[in-house]
Amino acid sequence: MSGLDEVGEAQREVGKALDRARAGDDRELAAKVRELGEQFVRMLTGAMRMTRFHDTRNMAFEAPLRDLERSLAALRDLLGMVQVIMVEDQVYVNDQRLRLDERVEPGDNFAALWLRHEVGGLNLHATLTMDQWRKIVVGAMADPVGAQPRAALQAAFEAAGMSALELLPVFRFRMKDERRRIDQNVGAVMHRAAGVVDGLWEGLASGRAANPLPVRKMINEMVDLPAQSEEEGLARARFDKSTHALSRHSSQVAMLAVLIGRELGLPDTTLADLGVTACYHDLGYATDEDGYPPPFSRHGSAAVRSLLAQRGFHEARIHRMLACLEHHRPFNAPGGASLFARIIHIADDFETLTRYRSGGPIMSPPTALARMYAARGTEYDPELLQLFVNRVGRYPPGSVLELDDGRWVLVLSGVRAPELFEQPFTEIVRLADGTEPLFPLQVDLADEGTVRRVVE
Incomplete structure (x- = not known):
């Protein structure tokens, strides 16, 4: 695939995620996202916990990993890019809150298992194979590495050829601009x-x-x-x-x-x-x-x-x-x-x-x-x-001041420097003749104007 093709595919994936996954105006789609999302998160949580008792090469892992592969494929067919976010003890798939009644110890739920690596969410940009899921659950359940465990885990996944899985920091998810x-x-x-x-x-x-x-x-x-x-x-x-x-x-x-x-x-x-x-x-x-x-x-x-x-x-x-x-x-x-x-x-x-x-x-x-x-x-x-x-400062933002020339100003800034403790940046709200300005006029009290009184 050429570079332009990859860009086009990425744009289409993001478009599907933004246009459809919000699902706020489409209750049927929202219900489907929630249903598939709950299945996916439960399957992934179960596979992660299984590593405590079985080696991932054990036949007991075959069915759960196959189900994980199919579950993500179904979500991607519906949404494009799949985003899983953990906020406190709740989990969201593309902004749809999941109803997970996990009756487990607080430190053993889906969010807590990832939080050990300082991971607050997952972006899944492509479908993953059973072998890739096997590596993911092992890596996620391993002990955190170093002072930046999320970065270390991301590097390990990418080294294993799983750049399609992006690990998000805790609570910090936003668009570039x-x-x-x-x-x-x-x-x-x-x-x-x-x-x-x-x-x-x-x-x-x-x-x-x-x-x-x-x-x-x-x-x-x-x-x-x-x-x-x-x-x-x-x-x-x-x-x-x-x-x-x-x-x-x-x-x-x-x-x-x-x-x-x-x-x-x-x-x-x-x-x-x-x-x-x-x-x-x-x-x-x-x-x-x-x-x-x-x-x-x-x-x-x-x-x-x-x-x-x-x-x-x-x-x-x-x-x-x-x-x-x-x-x-x-x-x-x-x-x-x-x-x-x-x-x-x-x-x-x-x-x-x-x-x-x-x-x-x-x-x-x-x-x-x-x-x-x-x-x-x-x-x-x-x-x-x-x-x-x-x-x-002396005149907090929101203060209305009358200047010595009769103008009234609204304080818009706090203290910009210690020497400007009493000289904020302002905007005129009333001219000296009592009329309102036709367009915004700003006054820096560090450059002009003396405060006559505070308008109570």
Whole structure:
């Protein structure tokens, strides 16, 4: 096959995967993908576990490996490229969540077996033979190698002629140009985030199992935002009323938590866990007590009961339960609180004070920040709060300022350099004559303009 033929074939495969495997609008196809996907994952899991008792050359392996070969062929006929993703204790085939009732120890399910090699997913670009599957199950069940076990396992598979199997890192799956698209559409990311959280809450309120994949993907988009886009998104979302208030609040808290976690130096995978946990922090309000949401005093324990009722178990659920219980706990309370809870406490209170607040008027971001800073060491972790202040500055993103010439500006940036702590990048929202500008006009307070007052 020539190079052009290979490119054409690859394009056709990707086209089939993108056009058909999403299956969101085709319930019949979605059901078929789920049925075949469940068969495939169960067969592969069973073959992997069998290596503990039998050599793969044993005749006992013939039927399972033959079934694996046929199962993948059926999926590829339907989808083109097949993608298997493991998110926490759940498994997806081309974005279709599988219903796997694996009654095994938490460390022995399909996801956990691959996680030993730091593998979070599989891309299957071609049909594999029985002999190739034999090598795959042996390699997957071998002990992890070196500091980068996924890379080592991938190299071993490719050396054995199995380049059609691509091992994906944990939770990090995205298209090549996705970062560039996110940079250009930060508003769309924030709006989509609120919609994803709204879907999560609706599902939990209906008693359905939580689906972490859309939330995880959305948080990965947030984690990938550069600092300037992240801050601009926070600024503009403060005035967005197009989505449900509680969902909007949770998605905003998630972005603020990621911002604080980034200042703390947390790695991207931990930032993603933190962001997902922040999305869940108020899920107690999605539960029901005699036909009504629980009161503030019990929404944390209600959230924990909801999480405990979900099938399966994963370490991330512990983080979420602790955050739900502890995110309103004062810093100086006996026993303290987990790191995620202390971060979410700051993010939650700042967002509540500056935009969504049922008990009183909305505060300006500078006023809210000053109020919170006065409670450092008692209500809030002083080191985490200082990191937050260092990032957002005297006039946090979303602040509206009146300049000395009468113009009003919206703050779009945080602190770009220590010497610019009080001089953010802004956009004019009202001209000196009281009219709105006809097109976006931006003002860098490092170059021009003096703040007369904060518009409350």
